[in-house]
Ligand code: SF4
């Protein structure tokens with residue numbers, strides 16, 4: 248793709264990166280085939296190719312406009328387009344640049360976005376709010392019931408060891424038993440996991456909303472405070488994909504070294520054997536696997552969890568359109584409820600088509616998002632392993 252970005256923009260790191268990405272796009276449109284928002288809306292500007300043109304336009308004119316805001320806000324940052332693109336266009340990074348420009352010139356100061364950014368990355372605030380919500384859970388719409396269920400009590404997790412278990416802001420509040428279970432799985436295999444009170448939000452939420460400075464601040468904190476672990480293991484693929492990206496975002500050697508230590512939990516457990524574990528007191532056999540976008544498109548870890556579950560003895564039911572996002576996408580389901588709802592209905596239909604007894608996924612966002620759309624339990628895949 249030809250570009251005409253002004254010299255002063257090209258002189259910046261952001262301008263150079265954007266120009267290099269834009270020049271790899273051959274505007275073939277193949278990416279539209281795996282874009283969930285294009286599938287729902289059928290509008291070129293709600294597909295990756297159209298959004299690339301909108302970002303190019305902002306860079307060339309130096310002006311952010313309302314059209315770009317609308318269509319970039321509708322993008323899930325699922326990166327399904329990257330998986331299909333034959334030219335290796337780094338759309339996710341380009342969208343990040345587009346959002347930074349929008350945030351500088353046409354900032355979204357909506358109350359909901361501000362509320363999300365002040366609550367979700369702060370477990371100290373989120374936890375009492377969830378506990379409060381659990382008291383009135385029965386009065387709320389079904390979609391909040393999973394999020395607001397009374398969390399089981401778990402004992403303190405080890406605070407010393409060699410493998411840092413990333414707790415995640417939402418996961419540690421909503422499903423604290425998962426991290427406790429993983430500690431048992433790792434210890435039984437001779438590893439010494441620990442959690443750290445110094446962990447802060449990975450920064451993914453702020454980064455996706457164009458708040459680069461906020462994202463960089465928490466990233467720098469994590470890099471300097473958590474440097475002592477030999478390995479950093481993430482169970483929420485949404486956190487993992489951001490942690491693995493620290494080297495690129497911060498462009499500093501210590502951030503790169505930090506990122507090199509990050510593993511998704513599937514990478515750590517792939518060579519071990521597991522038995523089956525009851526779900527809600529019941530043995531299950533048929534599992535529908537929902538790979539989060541952050542695992543399959545972001546971390547490119549396709550097939551790993553499926554192999555572990557199959558080796559443990561589960562039967563994986565076929566799922567059509569597994570490349571497409573379920574609509575959760577961090578804060579997206581709250582900020583774009585109509586599109587997120589439609590994508591959820593489509594995903595629920597495909598996941599349940601072959602009558603699984605349980606749906607397994609790898610990210611707390613997908614888990615809580617899908618929960619009210621299906622009549623079978625939605626669990627993290629680790630919960631199926633003994
Ligand atoms: S991003 Fe890739 S698939 Fe999409 S139009 Fe550009 S080159 Fe084609």
Ligand code: SF4
Pocket residue numbers: 281282283284285293294295298321322323324325326327328329338
């Ligand atoms: S990131 Fe997802 S929603 Fe956004 S353009 Fe790419 S495929 Fe479409």
